[in-house]
Amino acid sequence: MASNPMTQFEVYKIGPELxxxxxxxxxxxxxxxxxxxxxxxxxxxxxxxxxxxxxxDKIQLIxxxxxxxxxxxxxxxxxxxxxxxxxxxxxxxxxxxxCNMIGMLPYSFTVTSHIIVTMIMALxxxxxxxxxxxxxxxxxxxxxxxxxxxxxxxxPLITVIEIISYLSRPISLSVRLFANMMAGHTMLKVFGSxxxxxxxxxxWLPLTFSVALTGLEILVAFLQAYVxxxxxxxxxxxxxNLHH
Amino acid sequence: MDEKDxxxxxxxxxxxxxxxxxxxxPKKAVFLxxxxxxxTELVSxxxxxxxxxxILDSWFDTKPWLIIIFFFLGSIAGVSNVIRAAKKxxxxx
Numbered sequence: 316m317a318s319n320p321m322t323q324f325e326v327y328k329i330g331p332e333l334x335x336x337x338x339x340x341x342x343x344x345x346x347x348x349x350x351x352x353x354x355x356x357x358x359x360x361x362x363x364x365x366x367x368x369x370x371x372d373k374i375q376l377i378x379x380x381x382x383x384x385x386x387x388x389x390x391x392x393x394x395x396x397x398x399x400x401x402x403x404x405x406x407x408x409x410x411x412x413x414c415n416m417i418g419m420l421p422y423s424f425t426v427t428s429h430i431i432v433t434m435i436m437a438l439x440x441x442x443x444x445x446x447x448x449x450x451x452x453x454x455x456x457x458x459x460x461x462x463x464x465x466x467x468x469x470x471p472l473i474t475v476i477e478i479i480s481y482l483s484r485p486i487s488l489s490v491r492l493f494a495n496m497m498a499g500h501t502m503l504k505v506f507g508s509x510x511x512x513x514x515x516x517x518x519w520l521p522l523t524f525s526v527a528l529t530g531l532e533i534l535v536a537f538l539q540a541y542v543x544x545x546x547x548x549x550x551x552x553x554x555x556n557l558h559h
Numbered sequence: 560m561d562e563k564d565x566x567x568x569x570x571x572x573x574x575x576x577x578x579x580x581x582x583x584x585p586k587k588a589v590f591l592x593x594x595x596x597x598x599t600e601l602v603s604x605x606x607x608x609x610x611x612x613x614i615l616d617s618w619f620d621t622k623p624w625l626i627i628i629f630f631f632l633g634s635i636a637g638v639s640n641v642i643r644a645a646k647k648x649x650x651x652x
Contacts, residue, residue: 472632479608479629480636487603487640491595535595542596549647 320504324428324497345432348424352413381409388545393552400551407436408544415496415536419529427539428496430489437489440547448554459553488546492539499532593648600644601637608633 328341363378371379385405389397411427418425426432448456460477461470506528509521612629616622 476632476636476639479611479633480604480640482611483600483604483607483633483636483640486607487599490603491599494599495595538595542593546596 320501320508323424323500323504326429344424345426345429348414348417348426352410352417352426355417356409356413385544389548392545392548394556396555397548397551404544404547404551407440407547408540411436411492411543412537412540415540416533418496418500419533419536425496425500427492428500430493433489433493434485436543437485440488440550441485444547444550444554447551448557451555452557456554456557459557484550488543492543495535495539499528499535503528503532593644597641597644600640604637604640605630605633608636 326343326345328343329347330342333340333342360378363374366375368375382405385408386401389401389404393400414426417423418428448459460474460481462473462477465473503525506521506525510518510525513521608629608631609626611633612626615629616625619625
């Protein structure tokens, strides 16, 4: 029995090895689960909206609620100017949510428990938001580093602090998702191995914990996807509606 | 059924739905999400500050002064991040 709780995060190659100029582009179990979650989202949305009715049935209702949920989140946090970015945030939310939820199935792989995956998403958002900000406001976008109403003496210090806090965005965004997923799954595995090692006499207590933790992890899986999406909206809001 | 009667019934039904949404309130989960947010907000700014200090130190050969200064600047940035996020959350309520 594999007792090491970290073996569940191992990435291994599936199929032939592909190398392009020093880059290893082989298909891994990580890529498999990314493709799987994308296919599930696409399939579900296609299936639920293929037979449109004015009075929706249950499956159509789920996808309509999903749409409303994201649309409301964007209009609440980033205003009407952020409407064009709805497709991006919708795909981001559903992808992260589906990856987290698939990870809750036994014997599956959690894509978002690797910092490289979450870091790429967070860096993409960070760079995109910065580019959007400069594109919409030009050099005036730099004024987010200079809050108004600060005395001249403190201005250089405050600016440095603001720059640090701006640069910390991708790190906090990616580390939050990755750390929550990895810590949760490690904990589940540890409690699972306690059940095995304590046997039928003492194994009941960790088993109860395991069941409770599974419920908590499902909540965390949803919450982290939600937080990831809403923070993207907040950053977008800073870039679109420049005010301080 | 005349139109006026129907309109009042529709109004009552809509009010009922609005009440139901308010009492159910999925906000508890949202608050838990924001609690998760604040911790990393604080730590990441400290990390970024320290990394900047480390890089500048190796550029200017001023070990260990800039890393100390930027560690504290990062801590200030982290605290101000948390205060700002908490203020935004209070506004949303």
